[in-house]
Amino acid sequence: MSADGVAELKFRDPTRARALTDALGEIVEQIDRMPVSIMHVCGSHEQAIARFGLRAVLPRRLNVIMGPGCPVCITDVPEVDEGVALARAGVHLATYGDMLKVPGTVMSLSDAQAEGARIDVVYSVAQAVELARNVDEPIVFFATGFETTAVATAAAVLGNPPSNFFVLSAHKYIPPVMEIVAEMPDTRVEGFLAAGHAATITGWGVFEAFVDRHRLPVVVAGFEPLDILAGLVKLVDLIRQGTPQVANMFPRCVTKEGNVRAQEQLWRVFRPIGGRWRGIAHVPNGNLRLRDEWAHLDARRCFDIDLESLWRFAPPALVHECICGDIMAGIKSPTDCRLFGHDCVPHAPVGACMVSSEGTCRIWHQYGGHPDLGGRRAAVPA
Amino acid sequence: LEDAVPLSLRDERIALKYGAGGHAMRTLIRDVFLCGMPASAVPEDVTLEAMDDGAALRIGHQWLVITTDSHVIHPLFFPGGDIGRLAVSGTVNDLAMMGATEVRALTCAVIIEEGFSRADLERIQRSLRDTCGEAGATVVTGDTKVMGKGEIDGLVLNTTGIALTDRLVTDAGLRPGDRLVVTGTIGDHGMAVMAHRHGLAIDDALTSDVAPINGLIRTALAAVPDGIVAMKDPTRGGLASALHEMAEKSRVGVVIDEMAVPVMPQVRAASELLGIDPMHVANEGKAVLGVRPDAVDAVLEALRRHRFGREAAAIGSCTADHVGTIVLDTGFGRRLVSEIEGEPLPRIC
Numbered sequence: 061m062s063a064d065g066v067a068e069l070k071f072r073d074p075t076r077a078r079a080l081t082d083a084l085g086e087i088v089e090q091i092d093r094m095p096v097s098i099m100h101v102c103g104s105h106e107q108a109i110a111r112f113g114l115r116a117v118l119p120r121r122l123n124v125i126m127g128p129g130c131p132v133c134i135t136d137v138p139e140v141d142e143g144v145a146l147a148r149a150g151v152h153l154a155t156y157g158d159m160l161k162v163p164g165t166v167m168s169l170s171d172a173q174a175e176g177a178r179i180d181v182v183y184s185v186a187q188a189v190e191l192a193r194n195v196d197e198p199i200v201f202f203a204t205g206f207e208t209t210a211v212a213t214a215a216a217v218l219g220n221p222p223s224n225f226f227v228l229s230a231h232k233y234i235p236p237v238m239e240i241v242a243e244m245p246d247t248r249v250e251g252f253l254a255a256g257h258a259a260t261i262t263g264w265g266v267f268e269a270f271v272d273r274h275r276l277p278v279v280v281a282g283f284e285p286l287d288i289l290a291g292l293v294k295l296v297d298l299i300r301q302g303t304p305q306v307a308n309m310f311p312r313c314v315t316k317e318g319n320v321r322a323q324e325q326l327w328r329v330f331r332p333i334g335g336r337w338r339g340i341a342h343v344p345n346g347n348l349r350l351r352d353e354w355a356h357l358d359a360r361r362c363f364d365i366d367l368e369s370l371w372r373f374a375p376p377a378l379v380h381e382c383i384c385g386d387i388m389a390g391i392k393s394p395t396d397c398r399l400f401g402h403d404c405v406p407h408a409p410v411g412a413c414m415v416s417s418e419g420t421c422r423i424w425h426q427y428g429g430h431p432d433l434g435g436r437r438a439a440v441p442a
Numbered sequence: 443l444e445d446a447v448p449l450s451l452r453d454e455r456i457a458l459k460y461g462a463g464g465h466a467m468r469t470l471i472r473d474v475f476l477c478g479m480p481a482s483a484v485p486e487d488v489t490l491e492a493m494d495d496g497a498a499l500r501i502g503h504q505w506l507v508i509t510t511d512s513h514v515i516h517p518l519f520f521p522g523g524d525i526g527r528l529a530v531s532g533t534v535n536d537l538a539m540m541g542a543t544e545v546r547a548l549t550c551a552v553i554i555e556e557g558f559s560r561a562d563l564e565r566i567q568r569s570l571r572d573t574c575g576e577a578g579a580t581v582v583t584g585d586t587k588v589m590g591k592g593e594i595d596g597l598v599l600n601t602t603g604i605a606l607t608d609r610l611v612t613d614a615g616l617r618p619g620d621r622l623v624v625t626g627t628i629g630d631h632g633m634a635v636m637a638h639r640h641g642l643a644i645d646d647a648l649t650s651d652v653a654p655i656n657g658l659i660r661t662a663l664a665a666v667p668d669g670i671v672a673m674k675d676p677t678r679g680g681l682a683s684a685l686h687e688m689a690e691k692s693r694v695g696v697v698i699d700e701m702a703v704p705v706m707p708q709v710r711a712a713s714e715l716l717g718i719d720p721m722h723v724a725n726e727g728k729a730v731l732g733v734r735p736d737a738v739d740a741v742l743e744a745l746r747r748h749r750f751g752r753e754a755a756a757i758g759s760c761t762a763d764h765v766g767t768i769v770l771d772t773g774f775g776r777r778l779v780s781e782i783e784g785e786p787l788p789r790i791c
Contacts (some may be wrong), residue, residue, distance in 0.1 A: 062515075072773075072774075074701070074773035074774055077774045090691055107717075110777060111719075111772075111777075112773075112774040112775055112777075113770065113771075113772045113774060113775030113776040113777035114774060114775045115775065115777075115779065116775040116776040117774070117775040117776075118775075273533075285774045326557070385739045399551045407457065407459055417717045425780065426719070427778060427779075427780060
């Protein structure tokens with residue numbers, strides 16, 4: 061076994077996991093009201109919770125809500141439309157694979173591709189820059205994701221990319237949306253589980269002001285099953301004690317200050333502006349756009365993006381039944397949706413949550429429809 | 443979900459998912475290919491209706507097992523194998539999954555794109571020939587077609603195999619209490635092909651498991667008389683699809699202990715990197731066996747003595763409840779195992 065394998069096992073020890081779920085049950089018992097609702101704001105957390113079947117062992121009275129944590133899902137329809145319009149106008153696009161099937165107003169990038177538009181799937185912005193270096197035509201990188209991928213885009217912008225490389229930024233910034241969700245009347249969230257990877261960049265200190273304003277605890281957690289369980293134990297314990305504070309349960313990666321150099325690069329390249337998050341709300345300072353200094357590689361300023369040409373078509377028929385927004389706001393579950401698993405499946409998604417590997421609907425679908433199998437521990441012979 | 447046919451499965455055009463070996467493909471076979479097909483004159487025969495790995499026809503006191511498989515793969519040469527080795531192994535293994543481990547004969551039909559390299563064709567033939575030698579099989583007849591440039595993508599190989607067996611094993615023989623055994627690590631083939639195709643830097647460490655495993659299965663079947671009650675090779679759709687099909691046809695539930703499922707560290711690493719569950723990834727040299735509880739130890743011992751079965755492991759068992767459902771005990775909690783509706787990435791076998 062490799063050294064990596066051993067490190068992995070340290071955070072995948074079922075005996076410790078059982079001790080943590082027992083502790084979680086005891087603390088939730090001590091909180092004399094039900095249910096206790098907490099929210100995570102990260103698709104990777106939902107992925108791990110579903111992947112490891114954690115919902116089946118969480119206390120019945122603990123309600124773990126999936127927040128707006130999937131960057132693909134919250135990319136707004138007009139943003140997808142911008143990419144589609146550019147691609148249909150003959151501009152060569154590069155983007156992350158997850159974006160291809162996200163429905164726009166009338167079509168997805170993958171639909172545009174089927175009509176002949178040129179769209180390359182890349183695993184990193186560096187690959188898109190490399191692509192630009194090897195061709196003579198403009199390459200527009202349709203940049204999506206939270207601060208985790210935005211810092212990579214920023215580094216590419218600062219890394220003297222070739223003059224035919226452009227950025228269409230649909231990047232989003234997580235901290236502001238937590239404010240929005242905390243203030244939504246229907247969510248009743250008593251605490252947040254914050255994403256460990258985003259916090260490696262922002263630092264856990266970024267949540268202090270939020271805690272002061274909303275009097276809700278925030279726990280930064282990693283993505284192995286033990287990380288998540290330990291994070292949940294800490295969070296419900298803070299709720300039990302009634303002590304709103306930030307706790308860092310991912311100290312092997314996250315510091316209070318975060319990656320200061322990455323933050324500097326992020327804010328040198330991007331400025332936060334308000335904008336819609338698909339299905340959620342208008343989020344003040346939630347969108348990241350290129351600063352004026354980088355206008356020469358901002359696709360919005362260098363190309364004439366004709367959205368009107370798209371909007372002449374009628375929207376797809378099932379979209380009005382999609383409840384992705386309510387799911388991302390934590391008000392509803394995928395199984396509340398009439399389309400889930402029937403008319404909305406990964407190969408023919410209606411809503412964005414069924415597209416991305418971090419989308420709640422996609423995750424629930426991948427892991428067998430409804431991940432909660434009830435309390436009885438399945439018997440597996442040794 | 444199984445009862446209500448999703449609207450998306452009534453597509454007017456055939457999408458890639460219909461060839462991915464999962465629920466969509468079985469629906470297509472049932473709704474299109476089986477439609478109005480006259481029944482076999484011999485009622486005992488196992489035919490298309492059974493949707494098993496092949497058909498079994500009663501000939502005297504024996505069964506004639508017949509199976510056919512068309513092979514398309516990108517790239518034609520991949521770490522650990524090529525389309526020639528795949529074409530022989532796929533058909534030999536399908537025969538073996540019905541209990542027919544002595545291959546009587548193979549046929550080979552090839553459709554070649556205009557302009558295909560002769561050197562590559564010869565290389566593929568050598569591989570085909572060598573794999574036949576390994577499996578104790580030979581090609582007795584064939585067919586060759588060449589199509590115009592762009593009318594077909596490179597090369598398509600079809601092989602048909604026949605074999606006789608005294609005892610037939612189907613994929614529907616599981617009963618509550620039976621144990622499930624895999625003959626080795628899962629996900630090797632599909633992950634090697636995917637990593638190679640997408641130029642992932644880790645592809646050096648990944649090798650396809652493509653191999654004819656009729657010898658391995660022969661050893662396992664001989665270990666305990668009637669000890670093995672069901673078999674299936676987890677090719678397209680991976681272990682998840684194989685388990686679903688076996689559970690549905692046998693009318694049992696299945697519980698799998700994830701920690702017991704053998705996965706090579708580099709396959710696990712690649713699967714985490716790509717976000718693809720190894721249980722959904724194709725294998726070309728593995729089998730899932732349903733084994734009577736009292737025969738498990740002997741079957742495992744026999745498998746592990748064979749070079750293709752060193753990593754064989756008991757991974758779960760069958761239950762009378764939650765029929766047709768695969769429950770995965772992750773060691774941390776429990777979840778259901780779904781079948782994939784398309785391929786994780788196009789054309790892995």
